Amino acid sequence: MLKQLSLFNSRTSKVPSLVKWTGSKRKSAKQILKYFPEDINRYFEPFLGSGSILYAVRELYPDCKVYGSDIYKPLIDIFKNVSKNPLKLKNKYRHDWTKLQKDFPNFFYKKRELFNKKKNFQDLIFLSRTCVNGIIRFNKNNEFNNSLHLSRRGMKPDLFDNIVDNWFLRIKNKSYFKCCDYTSILNHLKKGDFIYLDPPYFHSKNRYIENLNKDKFFGFIDELNKKNILFALSFDGSRDNIKLNEEFPKKLFKRKISINQTISTLNNVLNKKKNKFSDSLYLNY
Numbered sequence: 001m002l003k004q005l006s007l008f009n010s011r012t013s014k015v016p017s018l019v020k021w022t023g024s025k026r027k028s029a030k031q032i033l034k035y036f037p038e039d040i041n042r043y044f045e046p047f048l049g050s051g052s053i054l055y056a057v058r059e060l061y062p063d064c065k066v067y068g069s070d071i072y073k074p075l076i077d078i079f080k081n082v083s084k085n086p087l088k089l090k091n092k093y094r095h096d097w098t099k100l101q102k103d104f105p106n107f108f109y110k111k112r113e114l115f116n117k118k119k120n121f122q123d124l125i126f127l128s129r130t131c132v133n134g135i136i137r138f139n140k141n142n143e144f145n146n147s148l149h150l151s152r153r154g155m156k157p158d159l160f161d162n163i164v165d166n167w168f169l170r171i172k173n174k175s176y177f178k179c180c181d182y183t184s185i186l187n188h189l190k191k192g193d194f195i196y197l198d199p200p201y202f203h204s205k206n207r208y209i210e211n212l213n214k215d216k217f218f219g220f221i222d223e224l225n226k227k228n229i230l231f232a233l234s235f236d237g238s239r240d241n242i243k244l245n246e247e248f249p250k251k252l253f254k255r256k257i258s259i260n261q262t263i264s265t266l267n268n269v270l271n272k273k274k275n276k277f278s279d280s281l282y283l284n285y
């Protein structure tokens with residue numbers, strides 16, 4: 001663990017934010033990575049979100065293969081395209097951003113409508129880089145509903161290029177992305193693999209996905225244990241004094257670690273209040 005920490009401090013910069021995603025572990029990546037094993041050959045992250053932990057893994061374990069997956073297709077398309085065709089993606093953002101400056105603010109709302117019809121990853125990038133505080137938010141009809149950040153006029157293309165370039169360096173090799181349910185990775189896992197899990201809270205209000213089923217999820221963890229797959233799981237948390245998840249069954253893990261408090265950006269913005277979050281990390285090793 002100490003080796004990990006010193007490597008991280010000396011070699012790891014901040015994880016650049018490709019998309020701001022609810023529940024991102026970007027701010028606690030360093031604390032979480034401290035508890036990962038010394039060596040990892042194959043790394044799986046089946047609730048990838050914005051991929052902040054995968055990015056850090058790529059940096060700390062340059063030789064390992066990483067497999068990121070998520071149920072939300074536009075997100076996975078972003079990672080696939082950053083790793084295979086970053087220039088096209090950057091050019092498209094520059095093109096859209098330039099159009100926005102000329103047709104302000106209408107272009108944003110046209111794009112939002114288009115995204116809600118077609119769910120194209122490139123439109124999601126545009127929206128996330130131009131909406132209020134970059135927050136990706138959906139209403140009960142699964143529609144992206146955040147508004148344009150009027151005063152910022154969108155992230156400048158040069159800055160966005162920089163973020164994509166950093167990501168490209170990390171994920172151009174030995175990185176694989178797939179849109180699928182978390183359970184479908186079970187067949188690919190073998191002894192010696194390492195998996196980091198960051199599922200949504202059971203009572204998550206994110207409408208674009210079904211709520212996580214408790215029995216199915218605990219059954220999946222049970223299978224990991226039977227297969228001798230090492231895992232780290234971010235499971236429960238608290239916001240101020242409110243607990244955000246169910247109990248995680250004791251028989252399924254060996255250690256529980258408390259991850260220091262972070263501030264939730266989403267709540268800062270929505271409630272203009274600084275809520276303190278804490279998270280627990282469960283390990284089966």
Ligand SMILES: C[S@@+](CC[C@H](N)C(=O)[O-])C[C@H]1O[C@@H](n2cnc3c(N)ncnc32)[C@H](O)[C@@H]1O
Nearest residue numbers: 023024025047049050052070071181182198200
């Ligand atoms: C808490 S977020 C992960 C955040 C991520 N660790 C980060 O740093 O951005 C949970 C993710 O799980 C995904 N998800 C929800 N249900 C899923 C399922 N059944 N299978 C795979 N992914 C799922 C969501 O789309 C979401 O991106």
